[in-house]
Amino acid sequence: MFNRRKVFIFAASLIILLVLFSGCSNSSETKGKDSTQGTATKEGNDLTIAVDANLISMDPHDTNDTLSGSVQRTMFQGLFGFSKGMEVVPVLAKDYKISDNGLVYTFQLKKGITFHDGASFNAKAVKVNIDRLANPDNNLKRHSLFAMVKSTEVVDEYTVKVKLKKPFGAFINNLAHPAGRIISPKALEKYGKEVSRNPVGTGPYKFKEWVPGDHLTVVKYDQYWQDGYPKIDKLTFEPTPENGSRVAKLKTGEADFIFPVPPEQAKQIDGKNGIEVKAEPSIVVRYMAMNSMKEPFNNVKVRKAINYGIDKEAFIKVVKRGFGKPLDSVIAPKTSFYSQQKVYEYNLEKAKQLLKEAGYPDGFKTTLWGGNNSTSMKGMQFIQQQLAKIGVDVEIVPMETGTMSEKIWSTKPKETELEMYYGGWSPSTGDADWGIRPLLGGKEAFPPKSxxxxYYSNDKVTKLINDALLTAKPDEREKLYAEIQKLIWNDAPWAFLTVDYTISGKKNYLEGVYLLPDGSLSTHDAKIVK
Incomplete structure (x- = not known):
């Protein structure tokens, strides 16, 4: 269901935010005791984390949002994962080797690990999961990450062999992606598609309950395979889309950790009420996609006019409050094989001239879809105001995550009503492939497939993307991805906005909870310091 509220929503949200902050107390409330000197204490060993959107699914194979993946990380693990700096590290895998032709990967697995339902983690479990992901008939959102798999073979109880259809240079990175997390085969058989509401993995926490829109709770798994973990008894995630409400929870101690912290509040709350705010550059790119199958966005001059018509520096100051950098490629600098491009400078006259040349001297009307959380609304409203200066009349259509999933990610290309989409992307493999192919990889990447x-399709770009996957040699991949980024930049299928900062807030008694550069949350090392 569409919610076609416009600019007045943001004004209303600011009023709510001010009211909330004016009513916040520095005294003890709910779960923690705060003092005006900036220290906080905590009773018990449970944590509450407030997030900015509703959770979609607890099936890691069928999830396309970073937030749901962050919650899944508490319960699931894959053969590989990422360190704090996004380096690939082994998790459930002990070792591996690759055949000389790059087609066969043989994995040695760790022993003595069980799923939360008592089933054993072994080669058969890995085969069941990879086969599930590789089968296009399952219509899983993350199938494309494993579409290159030809077959999976159980060699022995703790050895599994994966054969690829053709060499794929980023395969280990794909296994480290959240989609590569292993679900209990017993749970898959028992629940089928409903496994999305009944998650069973090998992680430090096991699923307790999920009340959609209100909270999801996980509890300590006593048979977890890593000694000394987890250090927390219970974790509760509370969707809190409104920025002011989320910050208020952190101030009062109702939440111990929140993300994201709204940029406009980051400096104000840091160091007060026992709060610590952390902001760091990420690999999350912020963009506005233009549907190049529809007029007027099928004209590259219109797309470039949109880019020249948005002041990126002002966007960072107003929307991000300084917590960001102008996006100067289709991927962020910390992503493998990044290649810098020349930023489209803010130039209203050039934008108007391009629109005139494209046949739109008086501009045009269009719609912009995006999330309904406060920060997304603010970003869309800024774009609306900017484009009005070049005669482009933008209607904002904010959506909650479920509606967005249905209207954008589940609709066939010819049936979509999408004109412009305000969003962000985190290449959670850390590799250029997953930063580019799912978003701009031609017709095979159109929703609902990816x-x-x-709806960008350039045959040369698509060929280069495929060529880059056929080699594991870094120098060859670097050269190919540099050309890819140059071509896409010139085609301007997006309004290139920013590289986001991750901004989180926590109470100062909490350690070991942090955001990775891809914007996802890690709670594995969480502990309360008494």
């Missing part, structure tokens, strides 16, 4: 909301 996430190409620009």
């Amino acid at each position: 996430y190409n909301t620009a």
Whole structure:
């Protein structure tokens, strides 16, 4: 269901935010005791984390949002994962080797690990999961990450062999992606598609309950395979889309950790009420996709005019409050094989001239879809105001996550009503492939198969993307991805906005909870310091 509220929503949210902060107390409330000197204490060993959107699914194979993946990380693990700096590290895998032709991967697995339902983690479990992901008939959102798999073979109880259809240079990175997390085969057989509401993995926490829109709770798994973990008894995630409400929870101690912290509040709350705010550059890119199948966005001059018509520096100051950098490629600098491009400078006259040349001297009307949380609304409203200066009349259509999933990610290309989409992307493999192919990889990446909301298709780009996957040699991949980024930049299927900062807030008694550069949350090392 569409919610076609416009600019007045943001004004209303600011009023609510001010009211909330004016009513916040520095005294003890709910779960923690705060003092005006900036220290906090905690009773018990449970944590509450407030997040900015509703959770979609607890099936890691069928999830396309970073937030749901963050919650899944508490319960699931894959053969590989990422360190705090996004380096690939082994998790459930002990070792591996690759055949000389790059087609066969043989994995040695760790022993003595069980799923939360008592089933054993072994080669058969890995085969069941990879086969599930590799089968296109399952219509899983993360199938494209494993579409290159030809077959999976159980060699012995703790050895599994994966054969690829053709060499794929980023395969280990794909296994480290959240989609590569292993679900209990017993749970898959028992629940089928309903496994999305009944998650069973090998992680430090096991699923307790999920009340959609209110909270999801996980509890300590006593048979967890890593000694000394987890250090927390219970974790509760509370969707809190409104920025002011989320910050208020942290101030009062109702939440111990929140993300994201709204940029406009970051400096104000840091160091007060026992709160610590952390902001760091990420690999999350912020963009506005333009549907190049629809007029007027099928004209590259219109797309470039949109880019020249948005002041990126002002966007960072107003929307991000300084917590960001102008996006100067289709991927962020910390992503493998990044290649810098020349930023589209803010130039209203050039934008108007391009629109005139494209046949739109008086501009045009269009719609912009995006999330309904406070920060997304603010970003869309800024774009609306900017484009009005070049005669582009933008109607904002905010959506909650479930509606967005249905209207954008589940709709066939010819049936979509999408014109412009305001969003962000985190390449959670850390590799250029997953930063580019799902979003701009031609017709095979159009929704519902993948996430190409620009419906961008350039045959040369698609060929180069495929060529880059056929080699594991870094120098060859670097050269190919440099050309890819140059071509896409010139085609301008997006309005290139920013590289986001991750901004989180926590109470100062909490350690070991942090955001990775891809914007996802890690709670594995969480502990309360008494």
